[in-house]
Amino acid sequence: MTTAESGKGGTPVGDLSYTEASRELDAIVEFFEQREVDVDQLVVRLERATAIVDELDRRVRRTRAQVEELVPRLEAVNRDLVDDDDLADSDVDEDGDDDEQALF
Numbered sequence: 001m002t003t004a005e006s007g008k009g010g011t012p013v014g015d016l017s018y019t020e021a022s023r024e025l026d027a028i029v030e031f032f033e034q035r036e037v038d039v040d041q042l043v044v045r046l047e048r049a050t051a052i053v054d055e056l057d058r059r060v061r062r063t064r065a066q067v068e069e070l071v072p073r074l075e076a077v078n079r080d081l082v083d084d085d086d087l088a089d090s091d092v093d094e095d096g097d098d099d100e101q102a103l104f
Helices: 018-033 039-090
Strands: none
Touching: 018 039
């Protein structure tokens, strides 16, 4: 595990939740915005920030692919439900009686 992955003993980037990774990235940005940056920490934090950005980008791309796969399935289910409702509506005539004959 590299320093960028572990953050000097921190949690590996892949083990962070999206929210945790985002917060850590915000903290690193704040570190870079200080007037006097600790030069010893500069590369370490830049590597960690890069690893976090790469991981978050990978997750967003994976999620986008999953959504693109699931949306057509959801639309198909919705179409089936609408078609079933149309069939159910056609079984009842205008006076609200079921057109099917009683079995008994």
